[in-house]
Amino acid sequence: xxxxTKERVTIKFDRIFxxxxxxxxxxxxxxxxxxxxxxxxEGKTVDINKLHRILGHATEETIRETAKFYKWKLIGKFTAxxxxxxxxxxxxxxxKTTNTKSTVPGERLMFDISSVSAxxxxxxxxxxxxxxxCTDKVWTVLLKKKSDLGSKLVTLIKTLxxxxxx
Ligand SMILES: [Zn+2]
Numbered sequence: 001x002x003x004x005t006k007e008r009v010t011i012k013f014d015r016i017f018x019x020x021x022x023x024x025x026x027x028x029x030x031x032x033x034x035x036x037x038x039x040x041x042e043g044k045t046v047d048i049n050k051l052h053r054i055l056g057h058a059t060e061e062t063i064r065e066t067a068k069f070y071k072w073k074l075i076g077k078f079t080a081x082x083x084x085x086x087x088x089x090x091x092x093x094x095x096k097t098t099n100t101k102s103t104v105p106g107e108r109l110m111f112d113i114s115s116v117s118a119x120x121x122x123x124x125x126x127x128x129x130x131x132x133x134c135t136d137k138v139w140t141v142l143l144k145k146k147s148d149l150g151s152k153l154v155t156l157i158k159t160l161x162x163x164x165x166x
Contacts, residue, residue: 013025045073045075048063102134113129123144
């Protein structure tokens, strides 16, 4: 992978595109204006909670690192916003462990999503893994968006049912 380094900043050309003559390394650049929606020039003062929303509900650490990079002055005290509280509460509703093991193949499928740093040639950025609790059989799916997992799971279940696997 090609990289460009200037002082403490390294840009990685981690978007690899296949061309007829070889590979093309690219970088996804987000203009400052697009990040902010308002102009945030060097030295500008911005409320940390406003920046949290502007940066797509980023964590406090990400906000502070981003502010440091762009030399923005942060004011206010970081408080979890309502949207984040609801999202986190929903996440906790899903049990992460189980003490019972299914005895019926296909009765209980467990899944998780990981992201990959570089998009695949097909433009997939996420990687879903599905495990059948009873048999430990594993399937993987590549996803463009996290929200694509639902339809992929439906397809997987329909395929397995069609095959008469259980
Ligand atoms: Zn938030």
